[in-house]
Amino acid sequence: MKRIAVAGFQHETNTFAPTLAGYADFEEADAWPGLLRGGDVLRGLKGINIPITGFADAASAAGGYEIVPILWCTAEPSSYVTSDAFERITGMILEGIAGAGELDGIYFDLHGAMVTQDHEDGEGELLRRLRHVIGSDLPVVVSLDLHANVTPQMVEHASAINIFRTYPHIDLADTGVRAFASMQRLLTAGTLRKAFRQSPFLVPLTAQHTGSEPCRTLYASLERLEGETLFSADIAMGFPPADIFHSGPSLVAYAGTQGDADSAADTLLQSLLDAENRFDDRLQSPEDAVAEAMAHTGPRTVVIADAQDNPGAGASSDTTGLLHALIAGGAQGAVLGLLNDAEIAAKAHEMSIGAEFPALLGGKSGQQGQVPFKGRFRVEAVGDGEFTFAGAMFGGITAKLGAMAVLRVLDTSADVRVVIGSTRCQCLDQAIFRHLGIEPAEQRIVAVKSSVHFRADFEPIADKILVVEAPGAHPCRLDNITYRNLRPGVRLGPGRRPHLWAGGRSA
Ligand SMILES: [Zn+2]
Known part of the structure; x- marks a missing residue:
């Protein structure tokens, strides 16, 4: 019996928005259930189309796996997650994992665009601390939202990452199923080599619809690429209303050899670059x-x-x-x-x-x-x-x-x-x-x-x-935004002007 701990901690942070996400926002139910711990995690999320449920159901269907639920919570997207909320929830997750006994792997159901008052890369910080507790060998599989701003730190500490392939997001549980396949692969065949690439341009949410071009073709290409030499590849379109260094689209590829991972990542990046002028970021008055x-x-x-x-x-x-x-x-x-x-x-x-x-x-x-x-x-x-x-x-x-x-x-x-x-x-x-x-x-x-x-x-x-384009705190005309922390040279929307100034984090 393989023992897999599972946990979820979700937030999509719009650093331009007016309200913070405190601990109570994660604790309370709204459109989603409130904070769940231990056995309540799977009971409270049963039958819901989300990754952690898809992962647990796939493990149960496969047989031979014991799922050890730790904690799951989410809050409505907003500005920064407070340090208090991040420290308390991260603490509960890490304590739960440390007390879970012998584990064969860990699965995290994360969003991938969490910015806290102290950390631009909330998920990367969570994974860094996790590795501090469990060491570098234990397989850690992470699923992310299509709007993840994936960072090198997340890629470094996760053994594999799977990302939603639909926007509107209708494949959440399916992404959990793919994350379980990643876990099985890591437990049976060992380490996957990884490649990570970032886009030189941002894409506003209004141009990320996977039912329209160019996303439809980009996402359809993923299943075709996967096969004998490539285990998995995924594209995150990013969450641009986050003024952080690593904001924007990116892609990950996992394979048995570094060469195969790099080759798939380069192919996908080229497809994204070729599609730049086909993203339509125009809005009507x-x-x-x-x-x-x-x-x-x-x-x-x-x-x-x-x-x-x-x-x-x-x-x-x-x-x-x-x-x-x-x-x-x-x-x-x-x-x-x-x-x-x-x-x-x-x-x-x-x-x-x-x-x-x-x-x-x-x-x-x-x-x-x-x-x-x-x-x-x-x-x-x-x-x-x-x-x-x-x-x-x-x-x-x-x-x-x-x-x-x-x-x-x-x-x-x-x-x-x-x-x-x-x-x-x-x-x-x-x-x-x-x-x-x-x-x-x-x-x-x-x-x-x-x-x-x-x-x-x-x-x-x-x-x-x-x-x-009516007033609101989710800016979709990215070249109107003053970014302070974004890496210089990144274009503020497809075909738009580049961001030139990296002035440091604003107050
Ligand atoms: Zn999303």
């Missing part, structure tokens, strides 16, 4: 998008993506730029979700359905350039925020989003409703609207605070998808 949506005569919904206020990339999810544009553009049959304003959601719950009240909606998270939407609203529906996601990404997970409400904007000729929530949650699943009695496919315009993940559940009902 909210005003143009609303006009285009209103001019659309097809039978199905037009989806407008408020990509820069995507809480799944660390934004506040309470900006009102797109809402203002919907009203000013006279939008009809429009609904916008999910705008995070706990104060207004609570106020709506105190009232009866049909009640009307004046309010300042959204725009309260203190981000520069944000303004609340000042108006009168009618309460059309309320909900307790507890429902089950049904889309391909989160399907089966129970949401605990707190008080929610549907408010109709009054005193305007526009026909616009807003879905309000009390917890930041990316609008990537139709269940968010259905919880409040709104059927997305019956709306003329559905506006979502999401960059790409919404496509998994909303593309099937949409005639047209428009991605807009």
Whole structure:
């Protein structure tokens, strides 16, 4: 019986976002379960499409493996993870592993873009400390998000890395299955040689959709490359709203010989370089998008993506730029979700359905350039925020989003409703609207605070998808960003100008 310890510690850090991630943010349930320890890890995550569940299920199906669960936690993307949270959670993981008895391997379900108040490379620091405890020989397999900013330190300390191959991420459990295959390979045939390459240009999230070119072809090439000489290869598209030295796309390759790993990595890097001018990082103005949506005569919904206020990339999810544009553009049959304003959601719950009240909606998270939407609203529906996601990404997970409400904007000729929530949650699943009695496919315009993940559940009902540049803390026009820590020479988006200044970490 081989004994494998498993643990997960997930955070995607947007260093431009307004709020930190403290210990309580990892402890609490939101769209994901709260912090789980020991036997609760596998029980609490059973049946959920995430890597650690895929890994454990694959081990169970293979037989001959004992899984020793240590800890799993995640927090909604935000700015830096506090030192307190990082030290406490890392401490619990390392103590758990040190006390787990004789182990044959360790599997980590990590994101790969964690920046803490003290460490630009949270996962690399976690793995460095792990090696300090367990030494250099024990196999350590790591799975990462497609948005990982992979670093040389992560590659050095992990025996193998597997990365999601879909965005929207629908292959999370499958990535865990591939990580288990990496573990089996390491336990039966010994060390894998590794190669790591980094891209000389960044790619914003809006251009990373794996259903569009060039990502579709790049990702499809991975399975073809794997075979006799190459054990595995993966591409991370990176998480560019992280002002760190190693921000950006990268790739890893693992093979029995260094030559084969290097050769595969060079081939993949060349494919990425050749594809540079095919990444489309353009965004539409909210005003143009609303006009285009209103001019659309097809039978199905037009989806407008408020990509820069995507809480799944660390934004506040309470900006009102797109809402203002919907009203000013006279939008009809429009609904916008999910705008995070706990104060207004609570106020709506105190009232009866049909009640009307004046309010300042959204725009309260203190981000520069944000303004609340000042108006009168009618309460059309309320909900307790507890429902089950049904889309391909989160399907089966129970949401605990707190008080929610549907408010109709009054005193305007526009026909616009807003879905309000009390917890930041990316609008990537139709269940968010259905919880409040709104059927997305019956709306003329559905506006979502999401960059790409919404496509998994909303593309099937949409005639047209428009991605807009409204205010938000998830910048998608990278050449407008002032990076201080990024390595010099990296281009700020495909075909864009290079970053020239490395001025050191800002306060
Ligand atoms: Zn991701």
